[in-house]
Amino acid sequence: MELTDTVDEETVEAPLDLSDVLKITDRCDQCGAQAFIWVNMPNSKAGLLFCNHHFRKNETKLREVAIDFIDESYKINKKASASSPD
Numbered sequence: 001m002e003l004t005d006t007v008d009e010e011t012v013e014a015p016l017d018l019s020d021v022l023k024i025t026d027r028c029d030q031c032g033a034q035a036f037i038w039v040n041m042p043n044s045k046a047g048l049l050f051c052n053h054h055f056r057k058n059e060t061k062l063r064e065v066a067i068d069f070i071d072e073s074y075k076i077n078k079k080a081s082a083s084s085p086d
């Protein structure tokens with residue numbers, strides 16, 4: 001009797017999809033709008049959430065202190081804004 005023990009190890013890769021970290025329920029810490037940027041802060045496990053507007057507003061400072069960013073602002077629907085800052 002032959003033991004054909006072929007352990008077929010299917011390497012089920014748990015996709016660490018960082019492009020889908022932010023949920024629609026995540027809100028900007030500053031204004032409560034939908035958050036599109038997550039900032040990994042050294043002193044905050046939860047990190048900080050920002051809408052595109054507030055992230056850009058604080059971007060320079062944040063880049064100095066943050067460990068990492070997840071920027072999903074590309075997900076924002078491009079809408080013709082009535083009050084374009086330009």
Ligand SMILES: [Zn+2]
Nearest residue numbers: 028031051054
């Ligand atoms: Zn905001």
